[in-house]
Amino acid sequence: xxxxxxxxxxxxxxxxxxDDIVKEMLRDYEEHFEIGYAQNQSDSEIIGSLGSIDxxxxxxxxxxxxxxxxxxxxxxxxxxxxxxxLKEGIQDSxxxxxxxxxxxxxxxxxxxxxxxFKFSKDIQRxxxxxxxxxxxxxxxxxxxxxxxxxxxxKAKFMAPLCPKVYDRELHxxxxxxxxxxxxxxxxxxxxxxxxVPKNIEILRFDxxxxxxxxxxxxxxxxxxxxxxxxxxxxxxxxxxxxxTTSSGDVEVLGCCSKKMxxxxxxxxxxxxxxxxxxxxxxxxxxxxxxxDGHVRMILAKSxxxxxxxxxxxxEAYAITTTSGDVGVEVYRGAAIKVSTVSxxxxxxxxEEANGFAASLSTKSGxxxxxxxxxEESELxxxxxxxxxxxxxxxxxxxxxTMSGDINIHE
Numbered sequence: 001x002x003x004x005x006x007x008x009x010x011x012x013x014x015x016x017x018x019d020d021i022v023k024e025m026l027r028d029y030e031e032h033f034e035i036g037y038a039q040n041q042s043d044s045e046i047i048g049s050l051g052s053i054d055x056x057x058x059x060x061x062x063x064x065x066x067x068x069x070x071x072x073x074x075x076x077x078x079x080x081x082x083x084x085x086l087k088e089g090i091q092d093s094x095x096x097x098x099x100x101x102x103x104x105x106x107x108x109x110x111x112x113x114x115x116x117f118k119f120s121k122d123i124q125r126x127x128x129x130x131x132x133x134x135x136x137x138x139x140x141x142x143x144x145x146x147x148x149x150x151x152x153x154k155a156k157f158m159a160p161l162c163p164k165v166y167d168r169e170l171h172x173x174x175x176x177x178x179x180x181x182x183x184x185x186x187x188x189x190x191x192x193x194x195x196v197p198k199n200i201e202i203l204r205f206d207x208x209x210x211x212x213x214x215x216x217x218x219x220x221x222x223x224x225x226x227x228x229x230x231x232x233x234x235x236x237x238x239x240x241x242x243x244t245t246s247s248g249d250v251e252v253l254g255c256c257s258k259k260m261x262x263x264x265x266x267x268x269x270x271x272x273x274x275x276x277x278x279x280x281x282x283x284x285x286x287x288x289x290x291x292d293g294h295v296r297m298i299l300a301k302s303x304x305x306x307x308x309x310x311x312x313x314x315e316a317y318a319i320t321t322t323s324g325d326v327g328v329e330v331y332r333g334a335a336i337k338v339s340t341v342s343x344x345x346x347x348x349x350x351e352e353a354n355g356f357a358a359s360l361s362t363k364s365g366x367x368x369x370x371x372x373x374x375e376e377s378e379l380x381x382x383x384x385x386x387x388x389x390x391x392x393x394x395x396x397x398x399x400x401t402m403s404g405d406i407n408i409h410e
Contacts, residue, residue, distance in 0.1 A: 001043070001046075001047060002043045002409065003033050003046070003047075005024070005115045006047050006050075006053075007029065007030070009027060010026065010053050010056075011056050012091070013025075013053050013054070013056075014057070016058070019310045021263075023232070024092070024171075024221070024336075024376045025363070026324075027182050027292070028110045030051065031364070032046065032050060033046055033410060034073055036049070036073065037213050039192075040266045047245070048176075050267070050348075052063050062138050064248045066203045068079070068158075069081045076321065079375055080398040084279070085352075088275075089154075090228035093387075097241070099165075100179070101383075102396050104277070107399070111149070113149065114146050114147065114148045115146070115147045115148075115161065116144060116145070116146050116147075116360050117144060117145050117161075117163050118141075118143070118144040119143045119163070119165065119170055120143075120165070121142060121143065121167065121197070122168055123168050123169065123170045123200075123245040124168045124169075124200060124201045124202070125168060125169045125170070125200070125201055125202040125203075125204075126169075126170045126172070126196065126200060126203050126204070127170070127171045127172070127174070127192075127204045127206070127275055128172045128192075128203075128204070128205045128206070129170065129171070129172070129173045129206045129207055129208075129210065130173045130174055130206070130207045130208070131172065131173065131174055131192060131205075131207075131208045131209075131210075132174060132190060132208070132209045132210060133149075133154045133189060133190025133191050133192060133210050133215075134190070134191050134192070134211050135192045135194065135205070135208060135210070135211070135212045135213070136192070136193045136194070136213045136214075136215075137194045137195075137196060137203070137212075137213070137214040137215070137217060138193065138194070138195050138196075138215055138216060138217065139182065139194075139195070139196065139197075139215075139218065140195025140196055140197055141196070141197060141217045142195070142197055143170070143195065143197055143200070144194075144195050144393075145163070145172070145192055145193060146192070146193040146196065147161045147190070147192050148190070148191040148192075149161075149163070149187045149189070149190050149191075151270075151301070157164075159191075160174070160396070161209070162174070163171075163172060164218060168324070172192075174190070174196075189352040190210075191270055194231070196217055198219075200220065201219075201220040201221065201277075202219075202220060202221045202223065202224070203217075203219050203222050203226065204221075204223040204224070204225075205223070205226060205229075206220075206225050207225075207226065207227070208226045208227075208229050209226070209227060209228060209229060209230060210229060211230045211231075211232070212224060212226070212229050212230070212231045212232070213232045213234075213235065213238060214232065214234070214354045215232075215234045215235055216234070216236060217236045217237075217261075218234045218237045218238075219236070219237075219238050219239070220238075220239045220240075221238070221239055221240050221241070221242075222236075222238050222240075222241045222242070222243075223241075223242050223243075223244070223306075224242070224244065225244045225245075226244070226248070227244075227245070227247070228246055228248055228297045229245055229248045230245075230248040230249050230250075230251075230267070231243050231245060231249075231250045231251070232251050232253075233246060233251070233252045233253070233255055234252075234253045234254055234255070235253070235254040235255065236254075236255050236256075237255070237256045237257070238255065238256070238257040239257065239258060239330075240257060240260075240261075241255075241257050241259070241260050241261065242261045243261070243262045243263070244262075244263045244264070244266075245263075245264050245267060246264070246265045246266070246267075247265060247266045247267055248264065248267045248284065249263075249264070249267040249268045249269075249286070250262050250264055250267060250268070250270070251269070251270045251271070251272075252267050252271045252273075252274055253270075253272050253273055253274065253357045254272075254273045254274060255274045255275075255276075255279075255357070256274065256275045256276075257275075257276055258276070258278070259273075259277060259278050260274075260276045260278045260279045260281075261279075261280045262279075262280070262281045262282070263281075263282045263283075264282070264283045264284075264286055265283070265284045265285070265286075266283075266284060266285045266286055267283065267286045267409060268283070268286040268287045268289070268305070268364075269281045269283055269286060269287070269288045269289065270289045270290075270291040271291075271293065271295075272289070272290075272291055272293060273292045273293050274293040274294075274295075275293060275294045275295075276294075276295045276296070276381070277295075277296050277297070277298070278294070278295075278296065278297045278298075278299075278361050279298045279299070279300075280298075280299045280300075281298070281299070281300045281301070281307050281390075282300075282301045282302070282357055283301075283302045284302070284303045284304070284305070285302075285303060285304045285305055286302070286303070286305045286378070287305040287306045287308070288300045288302055288305060288306070288307045288308070289307075289308045289309070290309045290310070290311055291308065291310040291311060291352055293312075293313070294311060294312055294313045295309075295311040295313065295314050296313060296314060296315050296316070297314070297315065297316040297317075298311070298314060298317055298318070298319075298387065299318045299319075300317075300318070300319045300320070301319045301320045301324045302320075302324045303321065303324070304322060304323045305321070305324045305325070306321075306322055306324045306325045306326070306327070306343075307319050307321055307324060307325075307326045307327070308326075308327045308328075309328045309329070310327075310328075310329040311329075311331075312332070313331070313332065314331070314332075314334060315332070315334050315335065316335050316336075317333065317334060317335070317336040317337065317338070318337045319337070319338045319339070320338075320339045321339075321340045321341075321343045322340070322342070322343070323340075323341060323342045323343055323388060324340070324344070325340075325343045325344045325345070325346070326338050326340060326343060326344070326345045327346045327348075327405075328346070328347050328348070329348045329350055330347065330348065330349050330350060330353045330395055331350045331351075331352055331353065332350075332352045332353065332394070333352075333353070333354070333394030333395060333396075333397075334353075334395055334397075335396050335397075336339050336396070336397040336398070337397075337398045337399075338397075338398070338399045338401075339399075339400045339401070340400075340401040340402070340404045341401070341403070342401075342403045342404050343401065343403060343404045344365070344401075344404045344405045344407070345399050345401060345404060345405070345406045345407070345409045346407045346409075347397065347406075347407070347409075348409060348410070349371060349395060349408070349409070349410055350410075353388075353394065353395050354387060354388045354391035354392060354393060354394045354395075355371075355372070355384070355385070355386055355387030355388045355391060355392075355393035355394065355395065356371070356384075356385060356386060356393060356395040356396070356397055356408065357384075357393050357395075357396050358383070358384050358385065358398070358399065358408065359382075359383050359397070359398045359399070360379075360381055360382065360383075360397075360398070360399050361381040361400045361401070361407055362381060362400075362402070362403070362404065362405070362408050363401075363402045363403060364402070364403045365401055365402075365403050365404045365405040366378050366379075366405045366406070366408065367380070367381070367405070367406045367407075368406070368407045368408070368409075369384060369386075369407075369408045369409070370407075370409040370410065371408060371409060372386050372387070372388055372410070373386065374386040383389075388391070
């Protein structure tokens with residue numbers, strides 16, 4: 001089968017679907033052939049990448065079922081009487097409707113239609129999977145969402161929101177059509193605002209591709225596992241929180257949680273003005289910053305990113321980097337373990353740190369200590385301790401690095 005035969009068969013199979021959508025699809029398929037020719041592909045290779053026409057039609061039929069009810073047969077003989085009944089009531093309102101009506105040269109949906117979905121107060125778990133637009137989550141007295149989709153008719157056809165309820169679980173997704181083989185590559189702009197009451201036990205996000213912003217909510221468990229989304233969580237109270245993203249940044253501000261677990265590949269992690277029992281933060285190339293809050297324990301791992309911890313009340317630090325630098329402010333008695341390969345380590349002992357006992361090891365880096373009566377530089381690896389005004393030492397450290405410098409000071 002060659003290009004002409006394939007396109008003729010495609011056009012025949014698509015008869016009966018919306019004319020605008022069919023025209024755009026045919027243009028997309030023609031464009032795909034042109035792209036294939038530019039890459040020295042044959043007709044058969046291009047057709048193979050496009051996939052089966054029958055599979056395409058089947059997917060479109062299923063999608064149409066989500067957009068419209070089954071067609072109902074109407075007896076033509078009843079139409080005249082129905083029209084006559086309508087005539088009697090239409091004249092009075094016609095002028096008002098005419099005045100308020102905005103004429104358009106094209107029969108297309110409005111660019112920014114907002115759909116509102118309301119759900120039962122009995123729902124306790126919410127799962128959002130495969131949403132490709134911006135998501136905002138706020139506190140609400142009841143569970144509902146506003147969905148906005150802008151774009152042409154074909155784009156909206158490709159992105160119907162499908163909320164489904166199973167027992168006490170709400171599942172929200174966009175039904176995509178994978179057999180289109182990338183032809184429908186231009187997705188519309190989508191925006192969701194979700195309002196959640198405080199009885200929600202689990203709010204989970206999977207496979208989302210745009211910014212996720214959460215503000216002023218009370219949740220049992222927040223779970224986010226996405227590819228490239230930036231994630232912002234502000235002013236929220238969470239029993240526990242787990243966030244994983246590949247290339248997006250994660251920012252947590254003014255939150256309270258027993259356990260905060262954040263993992264990113266190339267994005268930065270920032271926790272600020274928050275209260276956590278335990279923070280576990282892992283980043284490959286991004287920086288990790290935890291400051292201006294109350295954290296009892298922090299476990300941070302980074303390969304090339306820097307790690308900065310400046311939190312009151314922190315009692316345990318376990319920090320590992322390869323080439324990233326480490327900076328820690330210690331406000332009270334604490335146990336500190338830091339390991340780097342080439343990253344420098346700086347420990348600042350604040351007022352309520354009464355002294356330290358430290359096991360320090362570096363192969364080729366410098367060790368400098370400036371604390372109370374101990375003013376030494378270019379020290380060798382070893383065990384050092386110093387107390388403040390004969391007070392009991394309350395900071396214990398183990399710092400190991402291959403070529404990084406170690407600096408301990410007030």
